[in-house]
Amino acid sequence: MSLGYIVRRIGLLLLVVWAAATLNFFIPRLSPTRDPIRERLGQLAATGGLNAEGIEEMVRAYQARFGLDKPIWEQYINYMSDVLQLDFGYSLSNYPARVTDLIALALPWTLGLLIIATLLSFTVGTLLGALTAWPGSPGFMKYMIVLFMTLSAIPYYLLGLLLLYVLGVQLRVFPLFGGYALGVTPGFNVELISTLIHHAILPAMSIVLSGIGFWGLSMWGMMITTLGQDYVTLAEANGLKGRDIFLRYGVRNAILPQSTALALSLGFIVSGSVLVEVVFAYPGIGTLLFQGIQGSDFFLIYGIVFMIILSIGIATMLIDLIYPLLDPRIRTGKKE
Amino acid sequence: MIGNIFYHLRTNLRLTAGLVMFSLIVLFMLLGPMMVDVRQARPLSTFPSQPPGPDYPFGTDDQGRNLFAAAVVGVPMTLRVGLIAGAVGVGVGTILGFLSGYLGGRVDTLIRGTVDTLLTVPGLVVLISIASIIREAISVEIMALVVALLAWMWPTRTIRAQVLSMREQPYVQMAKLNGVGTWEIIWRELMPNLLPYLAVSFVGSVSAAILASIGLEAIGLGPQNEPTVGMTIYWSIQFNSLIRGLWWWWGVPIFFIVFLFVSLFLISAGLDQIANPRLRRVA
Helix, strand or coil: CCHHHHHHHHHHHHHHHHHHHHHHHHHHHHCCCCCHHHHHHHHHHHHCCCCHHHHHHHHHHHHHHHCCCCCHHHHHHHHHHHHHCCCCCECCCCCCCEHHHHHHHHHHHHHHHHHHHHHHHHHHHHHHHHHHHCCCCCHHHHHHHHHHHHHHHCCHHHHHHHHHHHHHHHCCCCCCCCCCCCCCCCCCCHHHHHHHHHHHHHHHHHHHHHHHHHHHHHHHHHHHHHHCCHHHHHHHHCCCCHHHHHHHHHHHHHHHHHHHHHHHHHHHHHHHHHHHHHHHCCCCHHHHHHHHHHCCCHHHHHHHHHHHHHHHHHHHHHHHHHHHHHCHHHHCCCCC | CHHHHHHHHHHCHHHHHHHHHHHHHHHHHHHHHHHCCHHHHCCCCCCCCCCCCCCCCCCECCCCCEHHHHHHHHHHHHHHHHHHHHHHHHHHHHHHHHHHHHHCHHHHHHHHHHHHHHHHCCHHHHHHHHHHHCHHHCCHHHHHHHHHCCCCHHHHHHHHHHHHHHHCCHHHHHHHHCCCCHHHHHHHHHHHHHHHHHHHHHHHHHHHHHHHHHHHHHCCCCCCCCCCHHHHHHHHHHCCCCCCCCHHHHHHHHHHHHHHHHHHHHHHHHHHHHHCCHHHHHC
């Protein structure tokens, strides 16, 4: 892996993050007729939902960020320096909480749920997909395709609704909402861990099941192509063991495009899980974003949008940097 | 040509199944308005929270909408969002894909770089930030345009790849050597061979656009007064239909979504087999 590749990849990340921040800066200004954030502040003041001091503080913060008293390039530079420090200002509906603090509270929930669910669905889906394409698998495996297709055709959160109805409402095996049971002592104890897992199973399951369909389907297609290659036929003719051919000739080659696909679909996975969290009222970023939308809390919405783009940018970059380790052709810098 | 169509329908089980399912939806949209008073798609027009029965085949919701009428009005709206956004996406994608694949060089680097970068960005989240600003002004058409903003990347990518490989084909080289102009090559040599790919791309974009629009609507960023499929889900979640046992309220929209997605998926998989004859052997 050349140094140039790493530098270019980091440069791309910076470009994406810059573009996302700039977009967040300009979107409120694109609204043709009115200024939604100022209007929202006025609304809050009128309903008396907040103390006057809070409103003034927010208006000042708002002035500093969006105010029209300074030239636009100066506002832009101020805004960018705030974003660099991950400072997104106050939450409009939860004053005096700052957006950054709200995000910091919600982030661990989402990260835990997503990392576990994505790794699980990628591994299980890839393995099942490979086995479905393998001629040595039991006969019933070929019906897996139908299962894959159905699962991948249902959006995460709708699968979540169905699971919630069957396992939560009807059978009462799992809790209906939230991330933990009330009245559990905080701290590192068995009780807390078991309530955490108990609450996470349904949301995780809806992401994993739907993901297994997607990864299974794409691995199946890749594996079919790979197993048709001449080197596989040669390996068979040489009398290699079936297991060796499957793992070292088939899976090892077919998994390369899978990992590229993983990098490309992280954004899609996160988008889907935002809605899953809403369905289960899971206390992560998705639910926070939903609350932001419900309360027209623009600072919160933009803070979350920026943080999501930033984290996915970093995750995609990491996958891209790991990829050359899997594929020697890229590592040595030669083309095919 | 007609014989060709029948050949594909007979041999291509997925395409046939997908088209049959899609025709059923179209049939529902055509016959629906004759079977129910569509004004009952508005709130307070019937008794609230009635389970499905002879009077209300899909039941009614908590706010007194007849869910059958809501589906008759809402399913075409959701489909319209998908078709508009899909058409814009494939249109823009075709132009950019051709520019990128055929011209190559700096144009290609720029377009490919932009597409690959934008693909990694979580589309729904970006759409949320845009839709939340224009929330009150969202209509079905605006919804379609918002979704279309991010619907052109996959088509651009696939079409670029196809153009790139076709450009080097002997028949294109031959046309070039014979002095045929660039536009004529694009129209007469490349386009006809690209049609199956365009069709696959279009179906995929429609499906992705519907998914995105339902996602936006399910968190409340849709046309507030229209009974689209996604808005029905939003209201049913808002009014806790799940816990209150109003299973038809969320069940009906989910049924339509799954039915629609499976049909689009089958059509796209079937068209794929026509576009890539090599796939036919294994499937």
